[in-house]
Amino acid sequence: MLLKERLRELRKEKKETQVQVAEAIGIVEQHYQKFEGGVNLPNLENAWKLADHFGVTIDYLVGRSDKRR
Secondary structure: OHHHHHHHHHHHHOOOOHHHHHHHHOOOHHHHHHHHOOOOOOOHHHHHHHHHHHOOOHHHHHOOOOOOO
16 A cells, blocks of 8 residues: 555654654544555545645555656
8 A cells, every 4th residue: 555655754864753753644643644544544534634734645655656746
């Protein structure tokens, strides 16, 4: 699953912890961990927030495009 790989990659590029990303988008750490672990997929609202936080498109985040912007 590309989403979990991209989330981990983007988070590490920003040198953030899972806690920091979760706080930035307004969810609890365990919820974010499930996204990165591939257990759950973010709903549309959280996908928007993650894309905005990392400065990429939702298409990039979910693997539909290799263009970040």
